[in-house]
Amino acid sequence: MRTVHREPHDLHVAVRKMRWRLGTELLLRLLLYAVGAGLLVASLTRSLAVAFALGIPGAVVLGTLLLPPLAALVVALLCWPSAIQTARSVDRLFGLRERLATAVELTEHPEALRRARLAWLQVRDAAQAAAEVSQRWPPLVDRIRRELIVAATFVFLATVLLALPHLGLSKLGQVLPWGGPAQPVLTENGLVAPDIDTLEQPVSALPESRIDELRAADPAAAQATEQIAVQRRALSRLAQALGEVSVGQAAAQAIQQGDYQTAASELAQLAENLDQLSPEAKQRLAAALAQAAQDPSSQGSRLAELEQRVAEALVGAQYDAQRRALEELAQELARMVPSATSPGGDPPDELFEDYLVSGGTDSSGTAGSAEGASGAGGERWQDGRATAGGTEGGSGTGSAGQTAEPPSLTSGTVEPSQPAGTQASGGGERPVMNLDQAAPRLEVSGTPVEVPAQLTLGSSDPLPAGGRARPAVSVTSPVDVAPGASSDAPALKPLAPEQNLVPGDRQGLIREYFNGEGRESSP
Amino acid sequence: MIHQPRTQAEVDRLRETVLALEHQVAHVIVGQHEVVRGVTIALLAGGHVLLEGLPGLGKTMLVRSFAQALRLRDSRIQFTPDLMPADVTGTNVLVEREDGRRMFEFQPGPIFANLVLADEINRATPKTQAALLEAMQEGRVTVGGNSHQLPRPFFVLATQNPIELEGTYPLPEAELDRFFFKLQVGFPSRQELVEIVQRTTGPDGHRPQPIADAQVILGLQELVREVPAASHVVDYAARIVLATHPDLPAAPEATRRFIRLGASPRAAQALVLAGKIHALLAGRFNVSYEDVRRVAVPALRHRLILTYEAQVNGVTADAVIRQILARVTEEA
Numbered sequence: 001m002r003t004v005h006r007e008p009h010d011l012h013v014a015v016r017k018m019r020w021r022l023g024t025e026l027l028l029r030l031l032l033y034a035v036g037a038g039l040l041v042a043s044l045t046r047s048l049a050v051a052f053a054l055g056i057p058g059a060v061v062l063g064t065l066l067l068p069p070l071a072a073l074v075v076a077l078l079c080w081p082s083a084i085q086t087a088r089s090v091d092r093l094f095g096l097r098e099r100l101a102t103a104v105e106l107t108e109h110p111e112a113l114r115r116a117r118l119a120w121l122q123v124r125d126a127a128q129a130a131a132e133v134s135q136r137w138p139p140l141v142d143r144i145r146r147e148l149i150v151a152a153t154f155v156f157l158a159t160v161l162l163a164l165p166h167l168g169l170s171k172l173g174q175v176l177p178w179g180g181p182a183q184p185v186l187t188e189n190g191l192v193a194p195d196i197d198t199l200e201q202p203v204s205a206l207p208e209s210r211i212d213e214l215r216a217a218d219p220a221a222a223q224a225t226e227q228i229a230v231q232r233r234a235l236s237r238l239a240q241a242l243g244e245v246s247v248g249q250a251a252a253q254a255i256q257q258g259d260y261q262t263a264a265s266e267l268a269q270l271a272e273n274l275d276q277l278s279p280e281a282k283q284r285l286a287a288a289l290a291q292a293a294q295d296p297s298s299q300g301s302r303l304a305e306l307e308q309r310v311a312e313a314l315v316g317a318q319y320d321a322q323r324r325a326l327e328e329l330a331q332e333l334a335r336m337v338p339s340a341t342s343p344g345g346d347p348p349d350e351l352f353e354d355y356l357v358s359g360g361t362d363s364s365g366t367a368g369s370a371e372g373a374s375g376a377g378g379e380r381w382q383d384g385r386a387t388a389g390g391t392e393g394g395s396g397t398g399s400a401g402q403t404a405e406p407p408s409l410t411s412g413t414v415e416p417s418q419p420a421g422t423q424a425s426g427g428g429e430r431p432v433m434n435l436d437q438a439a440p441r442l443e444v445s446g447t448p449v450e451v452p453a454q455l456t457l458g459s460s461d462p463l464p465a466g467g468r469a470r471p472a473v474s475v476t477s478p479v480d481v482a483p484g485a486s487s488d489a490p491a492l493k494p495l496a497p498e499q500n501l502v503p504g505d506r507q508g509l510i511r512e513y514f515n516g517e518g519r520e521s522s523p
Numbered sequence: 524m525i526h527q528p529r530t531q532a533e534v535d536r537l538r539e540t541v542l543a544l545e546h547q548v549a550h551v552i553v554g555q556h557e558v559v560r561g562v563t564i565a566l567l568a569g570g571h572v573l574l575e576g577l578p579g580l581g582k583t584m585l586v587r588s589f590a591q592a593l594r595l596r597d598s599r600i601q602f603t604p605d606l607m608p609a610d611v612t613g614t615n616v617l618v619e620r621e622d623g624r625r626m627f628e629f630q631p632g633p634i635f636a637n638l639v640l641a642d643e644i645n646r647a648t649p650k651t652q653a654a655l656l657e658a659m660q661e662g663r664v665t666v667g668g669n670s671h672q673l674p675r676p677f678f679v680l681a682t683q684n685p686i687e688l689e690g691t692y693p694l695p696e697a698e699l700d701r702f703f704f705k706l707q708v709g710f711p712s713r714q715e716l717v718e719i720v721q722r723t724t725g726p727d728g729h730r731p732q733p734i735a736d737a738q739v740i741l742g743l744q745e746l747v748r749e750v751p752a753a754s755h756v757v758d759y760a761a762r763i764v765l766a767t768h769p770d771l772p773a774a775p776e777a778t779r780r781f782i783r784l785g786a787s788p789r790a791a792q793a794l795v796l797a798g799k800i801h802a803l804l805a806g807r808f809n810v811s812y813e814d815v816r817r818v819a820v821p822a823l824r825h826r827l828i829l830t831y832e833a834q835v836n837g838v839t840a841d842a843v844i845r846q847i848l849a850r851v852t853e854e855a
Binding site: 088092097098099101102103105106112116117118119121122125126 | 530531534746749750751752753754755756802807808809810811812813814853854
């Protein structure tokens with residue numbers, strides 16, 4: 001009987017050793033996977049951070065490295081095999097035909113052990129099998145060979161990923177649109193292409209640090225830029241207020257399109273027909289205008305004052321006062337037109353960008369700086385746009401524009417040239433821009449610049465009826481014909497400023513173009 | 524109550540007895556090792572066997588050989604359409620005693636034997652077949668309101684011809700379920716056929732020598748039930764049986780297509796009990812997955828009612844069972 005009772009004990013000892021082995025193997029397996037995966041993720045994170053200049057803290061990288069092993073440890077402890085699980089695993093592993101599992105189950109239930117009279121023989125058989133298996137348990141390395149291979153593969157991949165930035169991956173981030181800070185991208189003609197995202201970004205949305213940078217480098221330019229931005233915002237709010245009533249939507253739309261003359265005339269017409277406006281519409285318009293006038297950014301401005309006056313008049317019952325106030329607002333709108341637009345339709349942020357692209361080298365004189373910024377912006381666009389305007393317009397003379405030298409951006413801006421279609425004399429070839437010719441960076445501050453394009457004359461295509469002519473953009477310098485221009489083409493002559501006036505019916509079109517819509521379709 | 528543990532000697536004696544029994548039968552029956560092993564397992568499990576095979580393949584000889592080798596009282600019932608239940612179970616007959624008084628006295632039928640050969644059982648009417656139900660399940664018969672205990676061990680070996688459909692009555696499911704195994708007696712190979720001819724055309728053949736009696740058989744039947752089976756192995760057997768039910772969500776595709784009615788709980792009992800005997804005969808004291816798999820086909824094939832699609836396509840129950848075994852995993 002003593003022999004019989006020793007069998008369960010021997011079996012338990014053997015199974016306990018097997019549990020430890022299997023648990024250790026499980027832990028090592030999970031750790032190998034986790035360490036490999038952690039290394040891979042950490043190196044991937046590090047490589048991405050380097051490649052795209054992402055500011056990933058070191059703690060995050062360290063966390064990705066350490067978290068998987070910790071998780072593996074926890075999982076291994078939670079999944080540590082029980083005695084019966086160990087027995088089943090060993091049965092399966094060594095083909096013991098469920099000997100161990102049956103015996104462990106029997107010893108865990110003494111009642112069953114007593115009832116089954118063959119149970120003792122079975123337990124003894126299992127104990128013998130367990131002892132035999134313990135002696136031929138394969139080495140640990142053999143048991144976790146697959147995991148070792150996988151972990152080694154992970155380590156290799158991690159090493160490769162860590163080495164990638166040194167192999168040139170960091171340049172990838174400069175090219176990819178989502179990678180890192182925006183860098184100037186060179187076009188095929190060597191010019192710096194504008195960053196559309198930055199150009200479309202309003203000044204108010206620019207980072208404070210960049211505005212400060214502008215203020216420090218050129219206070220006058222910064223002030224002019226901010227003034228323009230303020231005026232634009234005020235006009236935008238006015239348009240929004242006018243849009244509250246149906247009769248004011250035409251004026252609102254004209255303001256939004258930059259056609260302030262039309263907007264002023266629409267307002268004047270509204271003043272004339274004010275008696276036809278219902279009291280409710282007047283109230284709505286008054287409320288909207290009062291709200292626009294209360295905007296903190298436009299406090300104290302003439303426009304805000306007039307808006308407030310109109311609002312108060314509309315609340316009252318005097319028709320003459322209402323009409324007078326609206327007319328004054330229309331006059332102010334018409335008067336402020338030149339100061340709210342730039343010749344190329346350059347938004348203030350574009351001026352800022354121009355300034356940044358020019359390297360901030362020109363800071364001589366306030367007027368010159370502002371104008372230079374404007375000119376540079378216009379010229380930058382001229383590389384691919386102003387010239388294109390001449391091209392698409394079928395300009396026979398190929399005139400790219402005319403120089404206008406305003407004293408300052410606010411007091412006098414560069415006027416857009418007459419649309420090329422209207423200015424074309426015909427008979428020549430269409431001007432073609434030679435993009436292969438390397439164009440120098442344009443100077444700013446009103447100094448003469450050269451158009452980096454080779455213009456040839458060809459047959460002028462008449463504009464289709466109702467077609468939109470692309471305006472030739474005026475620049476702040478006379479145009480020089482490139483040496484490679486066609487010899488039989490008539491020489492390009494610089495236009496006098498008075499010749500470069502834009503007819504009134506075309507101004508809206510030009511402003512629309514330079515306010516952004518035309519850019520999207522420019523070649 | 525604490526039983527005295529079995530010793531290795533007892534188990535060894537069982538194995539020797541079984542090996543000797545099979546050896547004695549093999550003197551008469553050529554080949555058919557699987558059938559002989561199946562009959563042996565059913566005998567040790569206390570179950571009944573349905574032998575299916577063509578005429579002349581030695582089914583009756585097999586039963587007689589077992590009876591002779593085990594020194595058991597055997598009987599043979601030739602089932603025919605006009606066989607009455609009383610012809611099987613026995614009946615009360617009017618006898619006149621010495622004092623002149625007359626009284627009914629029970630005359631036992633041929634079923635009162637240790638080993639009953641029910642030859643061509645599917646030729647009898649369902650009424651007569653039903654007479655076997657009580658005997659096979661409970662080991663007794665009831666005639667005229669009186670129950671009569673059958674001798675132990677009681678072992679029915681029934682045969683049926685698979686191709687003769689004219690004038691046959693297929694066994695009802697309830698009776699089929701009472702057979703522990705259904706064994707198919709196949710045609711012998713050329714060598715086996717030559718051996719059969721040589722043995723049966725010469726002088727008197729070998730007669731099996733008795734190697735055990737009823738008491739030994741009963742002792743062995745008791746012993747095999749004490750083989751322990753782990754819970755996960757029993758669960759495996761249960762999952763196999765459940766996988767034969769087409770209306771259960773976990774049923775394999777083969778089950779849903781080809782099985783109309785699945786196996787009963789008796790099938791699970793048969794799987795585990797036959798697995799125990801198989802393990803013991805294989806030298807182990809516990810049931811393994813492999814033991815269950817090895818006995819699954821004879822334990823299940825007569826318990827599955829196939830669909831019309833299976834019958835039309837010639838899909839056999841054995842093929843379906845093999846697919847089920849392939850689908851049911853060892854670990855739940």
